[in-house]
Amino acid sequence: MNGIDRVIRVLTAPGVWIRSFWVHLLCRIWAVPVTETRLFQNKATFGHLQHMAPPTVGAAFAIGFVPALLNRLLALLLFLSSLLGLFLFRMTGWVALSANTLAFWFAFSLYVNTYPPAEHARRMQTMLRGQGTRAQKILLAPGTFCCAVGSFLERRGVTFLLACAGLAALVLWQGALFAAIARWLPNLEG
Amino acid sequence: MNKRENERNPVETPAHDAAHDALAEELEALRDLFQKELDRAKNAPDDAALPVKDGAPDAPPDADEGPVCACCGAPLTDADADAPYCEECLTQMRTRPVHAAAALFVLAAFLLAAVGLYLFSDSAAQWRQLFSAQRAVQEHRLLDAADRYGDCFLMNADRDSVSLTGIKAYADLCRSLGDVDLAALLVDARFPGPLLKLPWNARYRALLKLQAQFAATEQVAIDIFGAYDDYTDAAVYEDVDAQLCALRTDDTYAPVAVEYIRYLLMKAAGKPAALQMQQLEQMEAVDDGCYTGYYLAAMIELAGETGGPDAARTYFQTAIERNGQDQNAYDAFVRVLRRQPAPDTAAIFSVAQAAQANAPARGKPVxxxxxxxxxxxxxxxxxxxxxxxxxxxxxxEQQLSLTMEEWNLYALCAAAAGDEDACAQIETALGSAQLKLSPVIGRVRAGTWTAAEALRKDGGDIA
Structure with a gap:
């Protein structure tokens, strides 16, 4: 883990830990032995759950891909209200402001900690290539590819930077976005 | 690769990089230690080199004890000899409880999502109004937009949480409609104080200042005007105008207000339309779009007087492009058209149609x-x-009260249609408030003037 990755993971700790939670849950479902569960360590294994290799291609895919999916869905749910409340409508009032800020931090953390480590992604690819049936290869290849690319980008801080850039764009062009949505939405007068 | 083989090869993780380094160091230390022990054994006497345990001559040496569990250190059985852990440890690892803190974070995330959804649904009506108002602004339906914003902030008058985007948009709209008082009131009441101090919110701070300056100018003007009764007198006019001009240099007063009051003075003094027009242009020059409502309609009428309908049309188009629901502009342009020697009835009809199309509900009376x-x-x-x-x-229905000019128009229509009962009713209604119809109506009732003549030569009595 390089320095940038480490700083990002500390800043977005909720996303790291929630991802580990999903991985652990899936490991228990597939009876994969978990060798290390200490998540709060100020070292290379910060927030990382160590487990043994999954027994089957399906399990390897699920453990690599399902947490990504769950993190993204949860991030979407949290972004829905927090982005609108914080950056589009800019709601005032302490309750809305604090709830939206916290929800935004969680959503952002989940968004930038989606994919498995690069080694896991490689393992998924190797297992799929070596042990996967033809149907598995067809069905699981896109997800495996996504995991590999996402992992590559995530570990180099690209996802984090892209998310920051998107946020900056939202803040800068808030007015234009608001006007565009108003124009694009169906007539709401009733 | 089967399950057992997978378990023998734990997944390489980033942690393994660090672990690998540590292992290498440990192996290095072991090698040194082993080398030292070997050297020592070589140098030792022969009888001490091979210790023999009493009573266990056939015991196997340590190297032959076989692999042990990497977790608990127990010897591995044949069944799990190819795994790094014994079966008991593997079972424990498979059923390890999930980290409590991670579970708490998951709970917190779902809780926040629930709170977010509640806030979303709670604010949805407000956001709908804001989008609707924004759309009306885009379509130059500024009065509809003002209604939407008004509903939105009325709906949320007692709420702590309102949209800052909405507050800004409503303040901007009030500003462009010329209602700086309402804009300032809104900013003062709903704009969070700490945010108002930020540099990019300077225009909203400026609204408060402008409103205070305008009110101060009006107050001073009332005092100046109060000293005289007749402004048509040249000396009085000059004196009042000089006093008003002196206010321009004082930062306490708004230059735009000074110019507007000077225009009112010219109007009261009966100055020529060209001069009044010049004064309004001067007002337009010092205004940054806040008080267009004060002078655009007047400019349409003055342009009509000085340059005819074509000159008035230019100002009318400007006003309509800015706000398609500018009822004063429609009114003013129709007044210009109807006062021409040969009124263009088709043009008047098309203006009325445009007014209807742009504000079917809000502009219905107009x-x-x-x-x-x-x-x-x-x-x-x-x-x-x-x-x-x-x-x-x-x-x-819209709870609007009628002006005297509007009563006169109603009476004119009744008189022209020969409905004497309606005329009498209007007279009675006005009489109860000690008001009288314009003499123009009397002429139409007497048959001296036609309705068209009355509309052309009304002298400002008919709306």
Whole structure:
């Protein structure tokens, strides 16, 4: 883990830990032995759950891909209200402001900690290539590819930077976005 | 690769990089230690080199004890000899409880999502109004937009949480509609104080200042005007104008207000239309779009007086492009058109139609009145009266009170249609408030003037 990755993971700790939670849950479902569960360590294994290799291609895919999916869905749910409340409508009032800020931090953390480590992604690819049936290869290849690319980008801080850039764009062009949505939405007068 | 083989090869993780380094160091240390022990054994006497345990001559050496569990250190059985852990440890690892803190974070995330959804649904009505208002602004329906924003902030008058985007948009709208008082009130009441101090919110701070300056100028002007009764007197006019001009240099007063009051003075003094127009242009020059409502309609009428309908049309187009629902602009342009020696009835009708199309609900009283004027000029007096009766209903529905000029138009329609009862009713209603119809109406009732003549030569008595 390089320095940038480490700083990002500390800043977005909720996303790291929630991802580990999903991985652990899936490991228990597939009876994969978990060798290390200490998540709060100020070292290379910060927030990382160590487990043994999954027994089957399906399990390897699920453990690599399902947490990504769950993190993204949860991030979407949290972004829905927090982005609108914080950056589009800019709601005032302490309750809305604090709830939206916290929800935004969680959503952002989940968004930038989606994919498995690069080694896991490689393992998924190797297992799929070596042990996967033809149907598995067809069905699981896109997800495996996504995991590999996402992992590559995530570990180099690209996802984090892209998310920051998107946020900056939202803040800068808030007015234009608001006007565009108003124009694009169906007539709401009733 | 089977399950057992997978378990023998734990997944390489980033942690393994660090672990690998540590292992390498450990192996290095072990090698040194082993080398030292070997050297020592070589140098030792022969009888001490091979210790023999009493009573266990056949015991196997340590190297032959076989692999042990990497977790608990217990020897591995044949069944799990190819795994790094014993079966008991593997079972424990498979059923390890999930980290409590991670589970708490998951719970917190779902809780926040639930709170977010609640806030979303709670604010949805407010956001809907804001989008709707924004759309109206885009379509130059500024009065509809003002209604939407008004509803939105009325709906949330007692709420702590309102949209800052909405507050800004409403303040901007009030500003462009010329209602700086409302804009300042809104900023003062709903704009969070710490945010107002930020540099990019300077224009909203400026609104408060402008409103205070305008009010101060009005107050001083009332004192200046109060000293005189007749402003048509040249000396009085010069004195008042000089006092007003002196306010320009003082930062306490708004230059735009000074110019506007100077225009009112010119109007009261009966100065020529060209001079008044010049004064309004001067006002426009010092205004940054806040008080267009004060001078655009007046400019349409003055341009009509000085340059005819074509000159007025330019200002009318400007006003309509800015706000398609500018009722004062429609009114002013129709007044210009109807006062021409040969009024263009088709043009008046099309202006009324445009007013109807741009503000079918909000502008109903205005376009009904304009249609009544159009009908009067085309000689359809009965239809004009019907329009005015509908106009009265629309005013009642929108809780609008009628001006004297509007009463006069209603009476004119009744007189032109020969409905004496309606005329008498209007007279009675006005009489109870000690008001009288314009003499123009008397001339139409007496048959001296036609309705078209009354509209052309009304002297400002008819709306």
């Amino acid at each position: 376009w009904l009145r304009l249609f009544a004027v159009s009908d009067l000029l085309r000689g359809d007096d009965a239809q004009a009266l019907r329009e005015m009766q509908l106009y009265m209903t629309a005013c009642y």
